[in-house]
Amino acid sequence: MARQITLFDFTLKKEQNKDESRKEEIPHANINEERRKPKEWIKEAEEGKSYFLLQVDYDGKKSKAICKLYDKETKKIYILYDNTGHKPYFLTDIDPEKVNKIPKVVRDPSFDHLETVIKIDPYSGNKIKLTKIVVKDPLAVRRMRNSVPKAYEAHIKYFNNYIYDLGLIPGLPYVVKKGKLEQLRPELKGEEVDEIRKAFADSDEMTKEAVNDWIPIFESEVPDVKRVAIDIEVYTPIKGRIPDPEKAEFPIISISLAGNDGTKRVLVLLREDVNSQITKHDVIVETFKSERELIRRFFDIILDYPIILTFNGDDFDIPYIYYRALKLNFTPEEIPFDIINDEGKYLAGIHIDLYKFFFNRAIRNYAFEGKYNEYNLDAVATALLGMSKVKLDTLISFLDLDKLIEYNSRDAEITLKLTTFNNNLVWKLIILLARISKMGLEELTRTEVSTWIKNLYYWEHRRRNWLIPLKEEILTRSSQIKTAAIIKGKRYKGAVVIDPPAGVFFNVVVLDFASLYPSIIRNWNISYETVDVENCKNKEYVRDETGEVLHYICKDKPGITAVITGLLRDFRVKVYKKKAKSQNISEEQRSVYDVVQRAMKVFINATYGVFGAENFPLYAPAVAESVTAIGRYVITTTVNYCRSIGLQVLYGDTDSMFLWNPSKEKLEEIIKFVKGKFGLDLEVDKVYKFVAFSGLKKNYLGVYPDGKTDIKGMLAKKRNTPEFIKKEFNEVKQLVTTINSPDDIPKIRDQLEYKIKEIYEKLRHKGYNLDELAFRVMLSKPLESYTKNTPQHVKAALQLRSYGVMVLPRDIIMFVKVKSKDGVKPVQLAKLSEIDVDKYIDAVRSTFEQILKAFGINWGQFTTTSIDTFFNISKK
DNA sequence: GCGGACTGCTTACCT
């Protein structure tokens, strides 16, 4: 979590040799293996009742898969043990007789039996015979898979394998019939079905077939599952030391709970060391004389909830509670938590750590469009809810109980709200993502988008009875790369960026290709099993913008990636984006459809990228390279066409074109051209009153007719730019938005000049405070890992550490530039008087130059001579 | 011993 380091963040310098002390501190460090949880935390599901499937797990004691189901009526979670006799297995391409001769397989105590199965080869479409090695427990697969020459589908987690084989979809409603789960389909109105049919009228047969299966995923109701957010506060005698959960050496002084059933509760420990007077609160406050009683009460309350939400609970709250409870002599059987692989497991239901979910890059960029760029609770809540944590000017340990209750309860409230705001947007998003990826909630919220996509594709392979190919088998076909990346260390060439002029241009229309890469994947039938494959009758060559042939695509049958991406894209564009804007339905319904289209966007946009990612199990560099090559070909051809009909293309990046004052007719002409030539949709994305280009790529200020602005890439936008520069730039921006025609520009030039002189003077006179002057840079890794050089923020962090402050990865280091050996000092240790003013003038200069250049002003014109003149005058 | 040209590292952005 990105912490803001405050002056209170001190820790003992002796922390270093903590390894030895740690071992003694954990009395239960080795009992993980034999620790057992005989208590039945969850009841079994009943025959004939309907439930929502939330997750599938493996129960080691019963050696069975278990489904975790939610009942809307009782608001409780139930489990259903597997009744189909499903067992773990993997596949191999040798005959059963040969497998029988491998002792490491057939002599293993967990070996069960062999079967011959028929699968379809994704490349040829032919049926192939394989031997299925069935075992009694999932760990046996790991032991055996290296004993056969080729082991297929041997790296899939058992519970996911179970989901694929039974065709389950987490997040959908099911009814228990004869002990098995049967999907309940939503009822659709006739016109809704018609609308969907229409959207896929021109699609291939394979897609049409699949559409029916996807409808429940998008249309089934999302249940508002009962859940509670929790947050704990721990007493810390030493300033700023973050308590170590495994040691759990300090008492839990307060636990807050906020439920979507209206619960607002704080359990607080009465203490001698602070004022324990408690006045009125809008939450229920329960006080405890002993910490043990407090924790016991906490366990009692949460057992009513099927879902627990935390913010960073995997790394802090849950393990702290767990180890602290053990320390207070709770037996493991009394604690409804367990810590497995750095995850806090809630044994009576499901625990979702929202920190991990909001940190997920795909969620940040595609679902929330970069609305937050720091990932602590305060930053995310401020950006999404407009609500922040209670500000403190002292340590938690010193707060009187009234303030502690207020602080603690706010955190739980915010955490809950992160899932309930905008009609449960985030909750619905999580469920939609679970349905699309076919993953249980706990795994989904803790993994990145490549895992989601992998799971979606594995599930789809199994549905078609396709054999999931080995990584090597894909790479023998689609690993050839033909282009060189511009950036050192990258594997292949990416997108085109057109060099923009510097200047102010009025009436700029931005056209962009609607989901360019996904559309290319769909229209060109791109997939791992269609690019550069042997035995192909119907080939289409992939040419980039230079006309060079890079790869070929096989058109004999639809590619799985093209089908799935195309289906999601068409559902999104033709059905759900429209529904999200429809005036015929309620605001609440519209917001549901907006969530649906956002969830799709995540998968659609990330699909191209994963095929170029080495760790993705279906990694196929030729696939990724084909997509960008076709992208370059498409945009280059279109830009040339624009220019041929007399339009001025000012700028473009990947899939966009900035046109200067185009006529409606010509716009329509281009759109028609693109549709006809490529079958792609080109759309008017934005219309600017004017755009101020700095002359740099990915760097401009666009102003809309109503005065609203878009700033892209400019220094003034970057998080690490000091606040005072951002503030001053903002004022300049306000000035600039008032411009309505080229005639207004000279007046603005004078005002810009004056403004900069003002800043210059204020700097010289130390008119800004240290916080405003601070550069804020994130530490991306542990201090020791900066071995190649020592950047400034690392220097500042080192100073902090030698002063006794703990610094961790993802911390934001605030430092100022000073005239000293290092050239920097952390704000906490700096004085205003030692600021290196010249360095700040440089920073002001580079930030403002980006806008000045657009207005044709040269910094040197008025700074070197005229600023000095200005000062000579003002000094008089 | 020092400065300029250069490369590499790091961070933060854009699509």
Next chain:
DNA sequence: ACAGGTAAGCAGTCCGCG
């Protein structure tokens, strides 16, 4: 562990220089 492209600022190195 989705991708590549662009920019800024600094760290560090090499080279030349009586």
